[in-house]
Amino acid sequence: MAAVTDLPVERRDHAGSAARRRTNFALFLGPAIALTFLFFVIPVLIDIAVSFSDLDRTLRISKFTIEQYQKVFQGDRLLPQVVGLTFVYAFGTLAVFNVTFGLVLALTTTSLDKISGGFFRGVWLLPRMSPSVLYVLLWLWVINPSDVGLLNQFLMPMFGLATPLDLMTSAPVALIIIANGFIGASLGMIIFAAAIRGIPEHLFYAAEVDGAGTLAKIRFITLPALRWPISFVTIYQTLSLLVSFEYILLLTKGGPFYDTTVYALYVYRRAFTSGQYGYGAALALFLIVIGAAAALLGWRFFDLQRLLQRPRIEVH
């Protein structure tokens, strides 16, 4: 009795369902796909195209050439210094601040009671929570090369200096490493502290009773549990440090001369300050490729199974 009257309805639904499926797709995914295509894919294509041209300050392309790449590999005397600096900066900040200091902060703040530990972690979150312009502004005031700067107010009486220090000219690379390091350390601190608080308390109790002192507990219980967060922070932050330059731009503008110009900032200066858009695009392409490669490698860290969970409703 049910079969006869069901058929036409089924067929009608099936056809309607196909149309609905298409409109659903367009409605839900359309805007996202359009935006990502427009702002991710197209710029990459533009970059490739421009890097093979001679686009400069006039913003007009007269010919297509590979001279930008020739310049990259042979003609630019600054480039090796920039690349070297980039690696020194990235790994220096990572090793000293993001990982090591972040670890130290996480270990020390979790050893205190909740309120004190939370207070110190909160203080170390301030740099991250402040707008970059403001954070750098404070740094500039602190390193001010006169006796108004906070740093000089401390160091001059402490070391008996006659003239105030000017970090900007005397130790610019150290300056950018420390300034970025504070920001990086706070991210490491948060991730490591959360991981430490996830370790079951009874493991520490058992170790205490077994005879472990503070250092032994860190070595045998805390650090093994942090193996994964440490590698996550390392890889994630390496990529981030290699391509970012916002704080450096604000703090030293890349100077003096090109002493603190990392690769990404070099691209920026060549393109916008010097107007060599073609050259900048060529340089940027290397960065884009590295970024894409790292992003692809990042797959391994993600629980793909959970991400690709099959939906359980089939109709539209």
Place this chain on the structure above:
Amino acid sequence: MAKVEFRHVAKRFGDLEVIPDLSLTIEDGEFVALLGPSGCGKSTSLFMLAGIYLPSGGELLFDGSVVNEVEAKDRNVGIVFQSYALYPHMTVRDNVLFPLRFKRMPRAEALGRVIAAANLVQVEELLDRRPSELSGGQQQRVALARALVKEPQLLLLDEPLSNLDATLRLIMRTEIKSLQKKLGVTTVLVTHDQIEATTMADRIICMRAGRIEQIGTPDDLYRRPQSLFIAGFIGSPPINVVSGDAREGEVCIGSVAFPFAGAPGAVTIGLRPEHLRFTDSGLSGRIAQIEPMGREILYVVDTDAGYFRVLEHGSVAAHGVGEPVNIGFSPDDSLVFDAASQRLLAATRVGPPT
């Protein structure tokens, strides 16, 4: 070996007072159980013995010396946690070896000790496995080996059997008890399971809300529970409890009068199911429910004095549901408590109604 003493020990966590005043002595080589419901402070007391918690007041003594502030690592105590707390990234061998790292002994000797401890609890074949590859019972035995390998003077067990299934629990009960007898180490067991306590311990310390309710051998607690709480806590199936108003010579419970030998007043009477039997005369009622339990049968009888549970041996029910029966018992098996203080009135007895 250690003789352990709590002298007016108190423990507060912020505003919460878990243990107000605890005084207790545990003799050298004794196997003692801290028994009580959750939150009564038994695990807290254990952790204070281990040195994990610092007492807020009072003194904790090992062999007569105050050890309140001595760190856990200096106390030479072995502890088995409810969760076993095995180090997840180490093999069983490394887990058991761990305490010996801090004792500065040559590696060969340490490994020898590890094997001896492993043999003691029969995990010698599992030495190269990781804790995640072990079953619950195996993990527990590894935890035991780790606690014993350092030859502790005090062995602490925090609900060690609660995560095991019934058969394993039975086996481990016997194993732990025989182990303790063999090694002679002072042992404190924390549990909420009265069967564990009565079968394993030499003495039971029954606790409630941070205070000691009663200390005694399992037999003491069973036959002469000092309070209604103990009477209800010890013994399975649980004791039948009824309250009544006692006058000279008799006490009325419901509409039934029981012969009463003791001072008049409001009383609460406890009668254990295993002490009740079906007789020709006594408390009359009807069988409301029958629960066969293998080698025993539990009857629930509806009487004018309330529901009574009666435990009879045998696997075949001699009576059916709805059948009228009479319940009798010996007055010496009756437990009478003062209704207000819930303390045992030792000389008072109740007899079955005539």
Place this chain on the structure above:
Amino acid sequence: MVAPVTFTELHPRPAAPVDWGKLAARARSLRRAKAVVLYAFLISVSLPIILPYFWLVTIALSARTGVADTVVLWRSMAVLAPAVIAFWLAAMLARNRRQLWLGLTAIGVVATAAFAWLVGPDLHLRNFIFLVEPDFASVVRSRVGAVHGAVQFPSVWRAFGNSLLIAGSQTAIVLTVASLAAYYLSRFQFPARAAMLRSLLVLHAFPVLTLIVPMFLMLYWIGLLDTLSGVILVLVAFELPFAIFIMKGFFDAVPWDIEMSALTDGASRRQAFLRVVLPQVRNGLLAVAVFTFIRGWEEYIFVFTFLIRNTNWTMSLYMYYVRDDVMGVDYGVVSAVGVFYLVPSLILYLAAQRYLMQMSIGGVKG
């Protein structure tokens, strides 16, 4: 190797008596030393952060001639540092709640009085004139006399409005687009699903700053350079993968039965989405909204590169130029602007505290 027969046979019981008193004393001094070292370390490394921020606030509230002096800073520190230590000691030593409150109030009263006496006279709000005077730069210059550069400043409220507009529009658009996309990716089956999810992963991790040069050129050729809409679109697109990722996580967590029962009740999938599923992910929407807004509010690089006219300035640009131009002249005004810029950021971050951890570890293994 012959295993020993019993444990006790091989290892006789230790006979040496233990000196418990010595152990207790050693443990006590070790504990105290550890606490001192920990606090000393944390305080000394945290001071470089606490001091400058506090300095910012004190300058904003006290600088008169535009010079950034530190007198007020040190005087306030002289009151605050002992007050904090006293607070902390009180918390440690108080035996019950009543004593604690008594102690804290007493210290608070003394500290406030000392503060008022030492620092009070120096405090004023004149540095906040920029809030009411649009052309404060010339007012300031005329006060001091020196002139550095000739940048025309818009009213700070205009910059504030621009920042709000950018951050707000970005948030609204991202929420809408990301929710729609995330829902579809989470709940619908279609041929390219796996591929799209994988590319989402890649996009999410891709460093967008590398695209700034071609992005500039693209906006120029489209004609959206130096417009707020151009900036908004760029920020939206760059924030999208992250937002979709997070929202998908929230959508994945909604139980299927709710949707299934909505469908059997006669709703279409779109209706089910709007009425049944969307309310379930309110937390996710809130989290994404707060984070996106913060990003938009603090954005500097893209705004700096893509906006030129000063009518288009956002707060971050305003700060940058105020510092560049007014810097050598009036620290007071600069810090006042700084405080004005900082406070909304901090409030938003504190509001989003709960979601911080969830977000950064999100769907990552381990």
